[in-house]
Amino acid sequence: xxxxxxxxxxxxxxxxxxxxxxxxxxxxxxxxxxxxxxxxxxxxxxxxxxxxxxxxxxxxxxxxxxxxxxxxxxxxxxxxxxxxxxxxxxxxxxxxxxxxxxxxxxxxxxxxxxxxxxxxxxxxxxxxxxxx
Amino acid sequence: xxxxxxxxxxxxxxxxxxxxxxxxxxxxxxxxxxxxxxxxxxxxxxxxxxxxxxxxxxxxxxxxxxxxxxxxxxxxxxxxxxxxxxxxxxxxxxxxxxxxxxxxxxxxxxxxxxxxxxxxxxxxxxxxxxxxxxxxxxxxxxxxxxxxxxxxxxxxxxxxxxxxxxxxxxxxxxxxxxxxxxxxxxxxxxxxxxxxxxxxxxxxxxxxxxxxxxxxxxxxxxxxxxxxxxxxxxxxxxxxxxxxxxxxxxxxxxxxxxxxxxxxxxxxxxxxxxxxxxxxxxxxxxxxxxxx
Numbered sequence: 001x002x003x004x005x006x007x008x009x010x011x012x013x014x015x016x017x018x019x020x021x022x023x024x025x026x027x028x029x030x031x032x033x034x035x036x037x038x039x040x041x042x043x044x045x046x047x048x049x050x051x052x053x054x055x056x057x058x059x060x061x062x063x064x065x066x067x068x069x070x071x072x073x074x075x076x077x078x079x080x081x082x083x084x085x086x087x088x089x090x091x092x093x094x095x096x097x098x099x100x101x102x103x104x105x106x107x108x109x110x111x112x113x114x115x116x117x118x119x120x121x122x123x124x125x126x127x128x129x130x131x132x
Numbered sequence: 133x134x135x136x137x138x139x140x141x142x143x144x145x146x147x148x149x150x151x152x153x154x155x156x157x158x159x160x161x162x163x164x165x166x167x168x169x170x171x172x173x174x175x176x177x178x179x180x181x182x183x184x185x186x187x188x189x190x191x192x193x194x195x196x197x198x199x200x201x202x203x204x205x206x207x208x209x210x211x212x213x214x215x216x217x218x219x220x221x222x223x224x225x226x227x228x229x230x231x232x233x234x235x236x237x238x239x240x241x242x243x244x245x246x247x248x249x250x251x252x253x254x255x256x257x258x259x260x261x262x263x264x265x266x267x268x269x270x271x272x273x274x275x276x277x278x279x280x281x282x283x284x285x286x287x288x289x290x291x292x293x294x295x296x297x298x299x300x301x302x303x304x305x306x307x308x309x310x311x312x313x314x315x316x317x318x319x320x321x322x323x324x325x326x327x328x329x330x331x332x333x334x335x336x337x338x339x340x341x342x343x344x345x346x347x348x349x350x351x352x353x354x355x356x357x358x359x360x361x362x363x364x365x366x367x368x369x370x371x372x373x374x375x376x377x378x379x380x381x382x383x384x385x386x387x388x389x390x391x392x393x394x395x396x397x398x399x400x401x402x403x404x405x406x407x408x409x410x411x412x413x414x415x416x417x418x419x420x421x422x423x424x
Contacts, residue, residue, distance in 0.1 A: 075370050078377050085384060093391055102388070 023094040027126050030087040031119060034108070037084040038115035040077045045112050047073045084109045095126060149400040155393055167389040174382030178375045185371035193366050200224040200359045205299045208260070209267035214335040218304045224359050225302040227341060229272055231260040235291035237332045238284070240319045246278040246355060253278055254289055254354055255323055255340075257332045258298070271332050273323060273340035274300065277354035284318030288353045296348065300341035303360040 050056040050068040057066040088105045108118040154160055208227040212218065234257045241253040254276040262268045279288060309322030320327070329336045342357050343350075 071370055075373050078373050082377055082380050085381075089384065089388070089391075096395065099392070 023091070023126065023130055026087065026091040026094050027123065027130075030091040031123060033080075033084040033087040034115045034119035034122075037077075037080055037109045038113065038119075040073075040080050041110070041112055041115070043069070044073050044077045081109050084115075091122075091126070095129065149397055151393065151397055154396045154400055157396075160389075160393055160396060163392060164389055167385040171382040171385040174378045174385065178378030178382065181371045181375035181378060185368040185375060186366075188368035188371055189366040192368065196224075197359055200226065200301065207262070208272065208302075208337070208341070209262050209264040212302065212337060212339065213266050214270035214337050216338065218302075218338040220304065222302045222339065223304060226299060226344070227302055228297065228299045229258060229260050229341065230262070230295065230297045231258045231272070232295055233258055233274075233291045233293075234271075234332070235293070238289065238291055238318070239331075240279075240282055240284050240289075241275075241323055242282045242315070242319050242321055244278065246357065249280065251278055251280045252282045252319070253323070253357075255320070256291055257328070258296070258341075261295070266335075270335040270337065271328075272337050273305075273325065273328055274298065275303075275323065275340060275342045275357060276346075276350060277343060277356050279354055282316075282319060284316075288351055290351065292346070292348060292350050294348075296346050298341070298343055298346040300343045300345075301359045302339050303342055304339050 047067070047069045051065045055065050056068045060066050085106060088102065088109070092102045092105060105118065105122065108114040155164075203226040205226040205228040208229045211225055211227060212222060237257040239255045241255050243250060244253045245251070256274050256276050258272045258274045260267055260270050260272050279286065305325040306322045308324040308327045309320065315321060323340050325336050325338045325340070342360055344356060344359075
C-alpha cells in the first residue's frame, strides 16, 4: 500500500481493485484476435456460400453438398472464436465495462465484419481511458 | 479482494461486505439464475452436438463399410506384393487369392471378441499359386473366421483340402505378441506377419486377408468377420469440436457470474466505482496524499 504514495495524484488508482491491471496487454491480444476471428469468419461465410448456395463442389452420394475449401474452416473458426472470447472476457474484465458491452463484443465474433468495426471503437475507447 | 473500507465523506465507514452477503442480494441471485440458465442451454447444445457427432460418425462409418462391400475383388498380387510394406489405405480392400491351405500351420488367435463374445480367430496360411512369380508360392495369412472356443483340436476347424479360391478384405499385420511357446501349442495372441514368417516360412504378405467367401466353401460353423475399418472413434470430429466449444461457453457463463460477484463486492465496499473509473473514487483514503 505504501507504494501508492509514489503514484501521481492525477492517476488515482490505489492498490484496491485490480481494475485496468494489465489492460494494455489484454487490449493488444483482443485486437489481434478480433482481426483473426473477423477474417476467419469471412472465409467461413465464403465457404458456406460456395458449399450450400453455389454447390461449387457438387453433392455427395447422400445428396449433401460437399465442402469446397474444406471442413477444417468451420472447425478452426470454432476454436478461434473460443480464443477470441477469452481475450474479450479478459479485456472486458480489466476495463470494468458493462455486461451489455460484453455481449456486444461476444456477438461481434459471429456477425460478419462486425468485429472489425467494433474493434476500432473498443480500441479507441480503451486507449482514451488508459490515458494513451 | 476488498481492502479496509475508506472513511471518506461520501462513504462513511461502511462495514466490510462479504462475498456471501453480496451473493444473496436479489440482483446477484437473479443474475445467477440467468447465467445458470445460459450454462444449461450451452450444456444442452453441447450434448446435442455430441449426439450429432455420434450419428454422423456412425453414418460415415456405415458409408465406408458400404463402399468397402461394394468393391469388386482384385487379385491380391495386383495391389500388394509379398514382403512389401502394407499401406494403410489398403485396409478393407477386397482381394481374391488362389492357393492351398496348409493345415499344419493353422493357429487359433485367442481372446478375440465378435459381437461382444470372446472366442478365437481361425488363422490359416494359404500357399498362393499365381502367374505372378513374386506371389507364387508366397504365404497369405487368412483369418477364416471366428469360433467360440479356444481348442485347436475342434473338428469345426478342419482345414479344407485342395485348391481353394477365396475372397477377403485386406487388413494390416498386428504387432508381435507373446513369443511362440509361451502360449498353448496351436494358439497365438496376435496376427503378426513378422512372427508368422518364423513359423510358416516365407515369403509372406505383410497383411492378412479376412475371409468373406471361399470356393469350395468352408464349414459355416466358423463365423465370418465384418469388414475391417481403419481405426477411428466413429465420432464426427467437427461436431465433437462444437460440443466441446458449447461446454466451454457454458463454463464462461459461470465464470462471468463469479467475476460480477467480485466486482459487486468491491463496489459495495466502496473500493471502486465502475461507473466512473477515472474519477478519484477514494478521496479519503488515509494513505493517499492530498490532491494538489
